[in-house]
Amino acid sequence: MEKLFMKGNEAIAEAAVRAGCRFFAGYPITPQNEIPEYLSRRLPEVGGAFVQAESEISAINMVYGSAATGTLAMTSSSGPGISLKSEGISSLAGAQLPAVIVNVMRDGPGTGAIQAAQADYLQATRASGHGGFRMIVFAPASVQEAVDLTVKAFECAARDSNPSLVLLDGCIGAMMEPVILPPLKKTERLRYAGAGAKCLNPSGKDVMVVTSTLVRPDFQEVLNKQAAEMYDRWGREDVMAEEYQMEDAEYVVAAYGTSARTAKTAIRELRNEGVRVGLIRPITLYPFPSGAFARLDPHKVKFIMNTEMSIPAQMIDDVRLAVSNRIRVETCCCSGGIMMTNEDVSEALKNLLSQCKEGVE
């Protein structure tokens, strides 16, 4: 296997092509512009199509149209653009169409700052659109993982006929790392319209109707129940998390993406000083790896330090739900554009440690 040195955004774009993506529509927004730029050159080489849309809303609706023809399609953006796309993401989920959405996060709210951040956790995991649907959310922490998870995002989208989301911060998107790319997958047009459309099809014969527009509430309930079962299945089968130095951990850092990388360096340093600290790194943010936190022994683990590039912390809600008040959950956060250093993480953890000891005494 050939090892290449690639920028995160470009690696994601190439991984998408290799995973079978044959349509991309997008709109310029920092810090993800390398994805559309790369695909504008690359997709025509493999018989795919690229459109620079007039808006984020148009881009996601072009993806919807492409997906309706049985094509694996993708769009990418950053927080403000994902907000605009939310109408279309909801429609994809409602019409049961597969697609991959990439969000290279910047800080918010509003237009915010364009530097790397982890400000869209709640949007990604709770409501990337109206109507109460969910997506599998993948959060890579390296360029290689961004490649692997992009491929997986396409597999899950096609398997479930549902959009999936790759959520990374601008650091992963902008940095270069060595990466091994998967082979180019042979593409086949998915027979498409979505199971929902099929059962709604008034003639029931040879025509397909792709729609999230349901004229009867009983149809909607059937589809919503099916979706709820699917979300439950994800929780059983698709959860991904990395546990690092957790065997004897008395203190646990919870972090994803770039924050987790920073935390790992801090953990290695703290371990050298004899502090028994470990890391739980959610790789899927939805379904959230609650089990990894629920399994923690409250007699052994003194506290969890939720570490995010977001103020206030967002993932902390899921961590708290998972440990249901059995373990103290604290935070170590920085706002977007301000890179957390390993020293920041170590210092925050040491502060908590001393408070903890004072508390015991």
Added chain:
Amino acid sequence: MPVISVLKECCKSCQLCVPVCKQGVLAVGAETNAKGYNAVVPQEGKKCVGCRACVTICPEAALELEV
């Protein structure tokens, strides 16, 4: 001889076909269809000339013409 027929269940009794027929072939019927509309019916003794005016104006494609 041209014959006009009505797909009774598709007719909404909008009656746009009635005035466009210069032969007076179509009139609102007495019977209602499943949706409660009084479908138009071809009148006995009136002669269709096959001009297609009624099938053209009908917004429901509820009229068929045999020539």
Added chain:
Amino acid sequence: MMAAGYKRPESLQKRITGYCPGCMHGQVNKLIAELLDEFGLREKTIGVLPIGCGTLSMMNFNFDLVIATHGRAPAVATGVKRSAPDRFVFTYQGDGDLAAIGLSEIMHCANRGENVTVIFVNNSIYGMTGGQLAPTTLVGQKSTTTVQGRNPKEVGYPMKMCELISQLQAPRYVVRRALDSVPNVIQAKQALKKAFQNQLDGKGFSFVELLSNCPTNWGLSQSESLEWMRANTMKYFPIGDFRNEEAAL
């Protein structure tokens, strides 16, 4: 020439439509279906439907359909056509959908010269939601949000979409027709036929605006609504060809 017979087209389902009696949406559905039958395109077609009264056509048409969100049909059709260029793709849109919330989508689809056909049903009102002011509501025309009639000092003038779109260079065919009478329905069908043929010939973007009625929200009988169209709508929105030539390349 012997007059031909008429059979309900195969491209329509055999069921009553959801449209109000006398609504010319049914007419537009019928004309599209007749042409798809005549071209033998039923099994090659993907129709992109809007949100609005046009959504009801989901239950009428007998070919593959994709339902777009409000205003987005031209973007959805772009995605469909780019990924399935072998399919015949049209959008079916109302005036609120196309000229208000979807103005950006239609202008840019036209400007890219996408090889699709846009069918624009202009009845000067939001029908499905109960008769609110549309971008095409006539000056003085009453709506549920302009009960004294459209006042241009407050809400501007009705938007002429054919005139706007024909300012762009890429569109190949931009015409307006009316559905008020037998001769005009025949003209409308001929325009649609030309627009369909353009797409089959790979010529690019075609736009057919069809002036229509809304007996329910205009508060008129079916035949009165057609008379009202002639006396009002068709005066402000002239029937004609706004672009009907080889586009400059």
